[in-house]
Structures are given as C-alpha cells and as structure tokens.
Amino acid sequence: MALRMRLFYALAALSAVLTVAGLVGAFYITPLEVKQIGFTQKIFYFHVPMASTSGVAFGVTLVASIAYLITRDLKWDTWAYVGAELGLIFGSALMTMGIIWTRSTWGVWWTWDPRLTSYLVVMLLYGAYFVLRSSVEGAAERARYSASIGILGYITVVFTMISTRILRTAHPVVFSLKDPGVTPDMFYTFMVAMWSAFALFGAFLLAKVTIENLTEEIANLKDEIGG
Amino acid sequence: MLPLRQLWVILKKDILLELRTKEMILSMFIFVLLTMLVFDAAFMADKNDLTTFGGGLLWLAFIFMSFLGLNRSFVHEKDEGCFDGLLLSPIDRSIIYVAKMLGNLILISVVEAAAIPIFTIFFIRYPYYAHWDHLWPFVVGVVLGNFAIAGVGTFVATLAINTKRREQLLPILGFPLLYPVMGPIVIISGTMMGGKIGALAAKQVAGSMQILVAYDIVFFVAMAMIYDMVLGE
Numbered sequence: 001m002a003l004r005m006r007l008f009y010a011l012a013a014l015s016a017v018l019t020v021a022g023l024v025g026a027f028y029i030t031p032l033e034v035k036q037i038g039f040t041q042k043i044f045y046f047h048v049p050m051a052s053t054s055g056v057a058f059g060v061t062l063v064a065s066i067a068y069l070i071t072r073d074l075k076w077d078t079w080a081y082v083g084a085e086l087g088l089i090f091g092s093a094l095m096t097m098g099i100i101w102t103r104s105t106w107g108v109w110w111t112w113d114p115r116l117t118s119y120l121v122v123m124l125l126y127g128a129y130f131v132l133r134s135s136v137e138g139a140a141e142r143a144r145y146s147a148s149i150g151i152l153g154y155i156t157v158v159f160t161m162i163s164t165r166i167l168r169t170a171h172p173v174v175f176s177l178k179d180p181g182v183t184p185d186m187f188y189t190f191m192v193a194m195w196s197a198f199a200l201f202g203a204f205l206l207a208k209v210t211i212e213n214l215t216e217e218i219a220n221l222k223d224e225i226g227g
Numbered sequence: 228m229l230p231l232r233q234l235w236v237i238l239k240k241d242i243l244l245e246l247r248t249k250e251m252i253l254s255m256f257i258f259v260l261l262t263m264l265v266f267d268a269a270f271m272a273d274k275n276d277l278t279t280f281g282g283g284l285l286w287l288a289f290i291f292m293s294f295l296g297l298n299r300s301f302v303h304e305k306d307e308g309c310f311d312g313l314l315l316s317p318i319d320r321s322i323i324y325v326a327k328m329l330g331n332l333i334l335i336s337v338v339e340a341a342a343i344p345i346f347t348i349f350f351i352r353y354p355y356y357a358h359w360d361h362l363w364p365f366v367v368g369v370v371l372g373n374f375a376i377a378g379v380g381t382f383v384a385t386l387a388i389n390t391k392r393r394e395q396l397l398p399i400l401g402f403p404l405l406y407p408v409m410g411p412i413v414i415i416s417g418t419m420m421g422g423k424i425g426a427l428a429a430k431q432v433a434g435s436m437q438i439l440v441a442y443d444i445v446f447f448v449a450m451a452m453i454y455d456m457v458l459g460e
Contacts, residue, residue, distance in 0.1 A: 069453065128400045131400075132399075145390070152446070153404070156404050159438070160407045162438060163408070166435075167414060
C-alpha cells in the first residue's frame, strides 16, 4: 500500500475517533455555559474548527498556486483545486451551522455581521474560481488562470476581513476560549474537535488528490490504447 | 526602447483607437445615464431624498459601467490579432499590463467626470462640491476607487477573453475580487456627498482611505507580477 493511502486510513480513523470523542465531550462532559448564550454555545466546539479548517483549505490553494507559478508542474494545480473544493465544502458546513445558530440566538437567519459577510464573499469567490476552471479547455491554460485567481483570491480574503471589521460595527465576540468561565473540560473538548476537523480535512485532501491522479492516469492509458 | 516609452506606445494606441471610433466612451456614458433612470424608477427620486444612498448608487452605476467598458477592452486585441503582436514584441509583460490598465483608467475616469455632475444634479441635495473639505476627499476616493476597478478589471478581462465564457467571467470574478474596496469607496463618496461629518464618520472615512490605498498598492504589484500567467503563450 502506498504511503499516501496508509496516511489516508490513519487520518480517517483518527478523525472518526476524535469526532466521537468531541461529540461526547460537547454534549455529556462540558458544563452548560450559563452567562451568555446557554445551550447554543455547544455549536462553538464544531463551528470554530470548521472555520479554521476551511481557512487552511484555502491556504492549501494559495500555496499550491504559488508552487505552480514557480514550477509549472500540473500536479500543483490538482492540489490547488482540491484545496478550494474542500474549502467550499467545509465552508458550506460552517455556514449551515452558523445560520441555524443565528436564527436560534439572534432571531434572524442572517445578519450582515463582519464574519458572515466575509465568509459569503469567500464562498462566492471560490465558487467563481470553479466557474473559471470549467470555462478553460487546455490543462496548462486552466492551471495558469486558476493559479492567478488562487493567489489574488487569498489576498482578497485578507482584505475583506480587514475591511469588514473596520467598517462595520463589529459585534462582540460571543464566546471565546479566553473567557474566564472556560473550564479545562471545555478547552480540551474544543481541542479534540479542532483536531478531528483537521484530520478529516487531511483524509479528504489525500483521498481527493489520489482520485484525481488516478483519473488522469486512466485518461492517459486510454489515450495510449486509442480508446 | 525604454520602459516608459514602451508603455506610452501601447497607451497611445488605445487612446487613438478610442478617439477615432468613440466606440466605448459613448456606450458607457449612455449606459451610466440609463442606470440613473433605473434608480429613479426604483426609488422614486422625486419623493424621496436619496442623499443617504448617494455613495452606494453612484458606485453601483460606475462599477457596471466600468465592466461594460473593460469587457470590450481586449476584444480588438484578440479578434484582430493585436495580442499576438504585443506578445511577440520585446516588451515586458508587466508593462503591457500597466499600459492597458492606464488606458482603461483614463476611459473610466473621463466617463465619470461627465457623469458625476449629472448624478449630483439628479439625486444629491447637498452642495458638497462647494465645500473644499468635502470635495477633495470625494475626488481622492473616486480616483483610488477607479484605480482598483481598472486594475482588477484589466487583469480579469485579459483572463476572461481567453476563455470560452468571455464576457460572463468578468463580473463573476471581478465583483468578489473588488468586494474589499466596495465598502470603503461607498463610505467615502457617501459621507462626502451627504454633508454631515461627525467624529465617527470622519474615522470611518480615514479607515476607508487606508484600506483603499493598501488594496491598490498590493493588488497592483501582485497583478503586474503575475500578469504573464493570464496572457496567451
């Protein structure tokens, strides 16, 4: 078995264990947060890790885009767009959770709060990244164009976060690990959930890149036998 | 040839072409006027004071108008083979970018210079143009905003013209890339045209200016550096 597959199985198993541990921790071990938002605080254990993970995923796109720019090796293009795809998937999970939370806590489905706005822009931007990819025929051209947007896109994300935070009256941080009310239980549960999300992301990333490489190989083999 | 001279040659070509055909400038100007007509239909400008929304409406019109022009800016290059000529010439790719971008910037600015007075007459009740304190931040904001739109627009338009979707891609990619400056330019223009500038508004305008300048510099440098990636080989 190739090293990559072994790593994939290890990460998938790790993620499964940690996710269960995180869920148990979130619902059975950690105390109820009483000072501010009560039960809905439980979302924090999985919501924040989703956000960090999608940030890492778009980071993978940025790094792979730069690597493509330097090496012009198509394998980096695969990494770049798998990163963007996973970023969108984790981002969708994040926003779905967030919208439900917003409804139950603030009574509305959506507010134009800096975080929500930034995330919407990010999702649309990487959605456009895939529109771009689907409209270019040649593999090398597609890689060049999408690498340029992969780089500019990340700069936009950074600027969006800065600009929305400066210009909109930022709502108070609802809950943070620095709160005095955070018990060690809560902290460790959060860390477990965080690593479960990272492990899941790693497993997905390896699986998807492997699938893409194999698809490419099949296409090449078909070409060779004239299929 | 010196870089500046190379830049001027490409820029002069674009300006001459536009002066002779007046192809873009007319349609952009009419388009921006038509957008204002739509604003009236949407907000009943006669019954409602639109000064509060002035900044947003102004840039809504300008961004659509700019994209209309930017979309066409590479059609001649592509369809008449001028692109190949540019790529074959011993000119640095970054210089091609800067020259094309300046051409678009001039075009957008000329149309806006004609459109802003009309917009003011139509929708703005406060004589901001008579107060130097309000006028200069407004003008600086418009110039910086145009720089961002022309910069990102030129880059994305080059990329879009080489794909099969062509015109559709510019707004789809351009809007999210420009999103970080949309808030700042609307706040600057809106605050200045609105007239009442409190301490909070002044602070927001200052913050907006900083974001705009930083965005313009970072994106301009980044796009000039990677421009050869979106040009044909």
